[in-house]
Amino acid sequence: KAGVTQTPRYLIKTRGQQVTLSCSPISGHRSVSWYQQTPGQGLQFLFEYFSETQRNKGNFPGRFSGRQFSNSRSEMNVSTLELGDSALYLCASSSQGTGGSNEQFFGPGTRLTVL
């Protein structure tokens, strides 16, 4: 099976712009979770989607949003970018989501730099 893919791999934006990141889960996986990884804070949970519904949300401002499509692909959007949004954004998929003890498979990440 192909692994989790994320596009684009690298992005450079300026403050105030918005950005959309994409994640394609492993075939058959219905859950997609997003994390923000920074050197200072480590991995912080953003949100999880399961069967097109947001099931969990982390403690991030409303500028961070996401959605999931019927084919389980997911996108996350960050509006009005701030310098502090510079990070590696990781997507992870699993077969059943957070409700069970299921392994999460991570993508390579999208490196976002905000100038």
Added chain:
Amino acid sequence: QRVTQPEKLLSVFKGAPVELKCNYSYSGSPELFWYVQYSRQRLQLLLRHISRESIKGFTADLNKGETSFHLKKPFAQEEDSAMYYCALKSNSGNTPLVFGKGTRLSVIA
């Protein structure tokens, strides 16, 4: 829910024992995991406490009394150098994984 990894960096010599510490705070019954990220590779699951398995020579025991889930290996190898993350989730309900901030293990030849 909180996961604490007290060491940002741990350096050991090849062949020496290694212990990566993980403490957690959670009122219910948690599930604990260790994830590893090797250089230029994706984050991947190393082991989970419910499996009680040894992966790449690593083991971890859940100590509910001390609320710890330390990762251990008796003889470190150079290829063990990586970033290690301890993670926790509730075993009831739909809750996400909560990660510690990670410990970078450096094995010196």
